[in-house]
Amino acid sequence: MKKTIQIPLGSQHISLLEPIRFKFECENEKIIGVDADVGFVHRGVELACTRSFEFKQVGYVVARVCGLCAITHTLSYTLAAEKLLGYEANDRIKYLRMLMVELDRIHSHMLCLAHTAENAGFEALFMQIMGDRELIMEVQEAISGNRIQFDYISIGGVNRDLTSELSALIRKNLGLLAEKIDTLIGLFDNNWSLSLRYKGVGVLSLEDAYTYNALGPLARAAGLATDVRAETSDFPYEEIGYKMILESTGDIHARNFVRLREIVNSIEICRNIIENLPVGEIQEKAKGKPNGEAVIRVEAPRGELFYLVRGSGQNMLDRVRIKTPTFSAIPAMMEVFKGSEYADAPAILASFDPCMSCTAK
């Protein structure tokens, strides 16, 4: 007789924001085998980029891959296209792009924390974090003119400048947020009911993180020092106060703490950017047609985002390939589930911060 039972999680499940299916092979309450299926929201973005849109418009198309990391997708594509055009942005453009990416990271991490709290059964904390997240959404709306689809970065620069009123608003909201994050750190560290669901649950060891090629906060929580911001030189992150955040235990608690401390670091980066914003043009001419092949890596909130763009001197591109952090992290995710209780699965899944729209595109 068969001793194990199969329990599916998804593709529609109360704890999921987006469709993903895990098939768990369970022995009593313990998960011993995992199977994952991610392709539920395929929209054919990659093909549309090469068939229906010219290379200057593709930045706006890839922004629609994902609502949360819209700015990171556009930035990656724009950097790749600019590499092909042989154009290098000036310091002001670089700083403004960095500012938006860091703001994006803050609100994306806050959404993940809120969702992890909700899946651990703490609805009130979910509401509180989502309410605080509005501070950042407000800033992003004021900078770019739209709440979700920023359309801020274009080939050759950024679309809007940072005025002094905007800088004042950013400073004010970041100050308010920093206090709230401090209380959140205390809450996540000391709250007894949260620690029951987080500490020692969903552990990814350092060896497994190496073997299964974990990335982003998932890897840094296990102590694996990997961050594209430190590895590439597209942006001057070192001079703006970037610090690599590492934890060692690799459980949900550690992942939450990597996110919380990264938010603190990102607030610091944003403040430094506003204080030291260089002078210069915000939009420059990038002439020519993309010819050749370019590969770009950018640190999205969830990990490394990879773009390959190939063109042959035409208005239309030959190939756009997007490899998203969630897709790369699936082997590591499946490893984490093995050996944990089925009841912990939603909280573990939320702590990965999976983005299915990105993955299936």
Added chain:
Amino acid sequence: MFSSMLEAFLNLFRPIRTLQYPAEEIILPSGYRGLIEHDHEACIYCDKCEKVCPPGAILFFQHEAGEKEYRYNPWLCIYCGECVRACPKPEEALRQSEKKQLSAVAADGANEQWFVWEDACRQSREAYTAAKKSAKIQSKSEE
């Protein structure tokens, strides 16, 4: 834990954080990216906005006499402002306002009427270039 319970209890007496939408007006920030506005007088009809528009929300209809007619679909527009940046006379001929477009209802014909218009625009272009070509050939043969 007790501090968070106390916090949750105190929240009962704090003001509501969400916006009571139909009763309260949503205040849009200044610089909100809203509807694209076109000025018939100032426009030089260079078609640059039509070419750069990512979703194709701006289309020009070619009349036989030579003048063009501007048409804009606010429900297809993604409000990126690329047309305004491409315009040789920004803020005069084409500008981005801070007005918000309401959702389309069936009577607006956001899809059906636009598809008809897209076809009409394409056909008008083709007919115009064909007429021009034949006129050229005719004038050459007369010479």
